[in-house]
Amino acid sequence: MKPITTFFFLSTLCLSFVPHQIVAANQPHSTNLIEHACQDTNHHKELCISSLKSDPASQQADLEGLAIIAIKLAYENATAIADNILVLSNNNTDTEPSEEQGLDQCMDNYLDAVDQLENAIYAFSKNAYKDVHTWVKAAVADADSCEAAFEGRKSEITRKNKIFRQLVNNTLAILKVLTEK
Ligand SMILES: *[C@@H]1O[C@H](CO)[C@@H](O)[C@H](O)[C@H]1NC(C)=O
Ligand SMILES: *[C@@H]1O[C@H](CO)[C@@H](O)[C@H](O)[C@H]1NC(C)=O
Numbered sequence: 001m002k003p004i005t006t007f008f009f010l011s012t013l014c015l016s017f018v019p020h021q022i023v024a025a026n027q028p029h030s031t032n033l034i035e036h037a038c039q040d041t042n043h044h045k046e047l048c049i050s051s052l053k054s055d056p057a058s059q060q061a062d063l064e065g066l067a068i069i070a071i072k073l074a075y076e077n078a079t080a081i082a083d084n085i086l087v088l089s090n091n092n093t094d095t096e097p098s099e100e101q102g103l104d105q106c107m108d109n110y111l112d113a114v115d116q117l118e119n120a121i122y123a124f125s126k127n128a129y130k131d132v133h134t135w136v137k138a139a140v141a142d143a144d145s146c147e148a149a150f151e152g153r154k155s156e157i158t159r160k161n162k163i164f165r166q167l168v169n170n171t172l173a174i175l176k177v178l179t180e181k
């Protein structure tokens with residue numbers, strides 16, 4: 001090969017190899033880290049792992065990054081559920097009074113949860129992990145209160161509320177791994 005051909009050959013080789021090496025080096029690392037972050041989530045480990053993976057940013061994230069992703073996912077969930085409750089309570093063509101009461105209670109709880117998770121995100125940005133924990137724990141209590149408001153009756157909201165509760169409870173477990181590392 002002439003030198004110039006060799007150069008082109010080598011640079012093409014490098015270009016085609018580098019991206020694969022980056023992917024190969026990052027993929028197992030981030031998957032292990034997600035599993036490490038989710039290690040204390042017991043029965044809800046699958047939800048913990050799949051929810052973190054649903055955010056593409058989790059691929060490059062360190063443990064701190066995964067914790068903030070978990071809080072943001074919980075925040076987005078709370079916002080979506082609050083919107084959902086609003087739609088349901090505005091559409092009260094044949095809602096029973098007890099269900100309406102449940103919806104009202106859950107609306108209060110979710111407005112609180114949205115606020116508290118916003119506060120958690122702010123506290124996180126200041127590395128005030130103890131405050132983060134307090135705010136996320138308050139969101140777990142909101143979900144419990146919403147669940148109690150339906151007194152065991154099943155509704156679209158109680159199903160979503162259960163998943164939200166697991167998400168925030170998982171977030172507490174991730175924060176524990178982060179702060180005890
Ligand atoms: C809340 O998050 C869960 C898990 O990621 C997801 O399956 C669900 O659709 C979300 N709920 C809403 C209302 O966005
Ligand atoms: C409103 O309530 C009616 C009757 O229960 C139902 O058919 C309709 O799908 C509801 N709309 C929304 C947006 O939930």
Ligand SMILES: *[C@@H]1O[C@H](CO)[C@@H](O)[C@H](O)[C@H]1NC(C)=O
Pocket residue numbers: 040041042044166169170172173
């Ligand atoms: C909440 O998370 C803890 C682990 O951090 C777990 O032991 C507990 O079972 C979870 N509770 C619920 C109701 O999911």
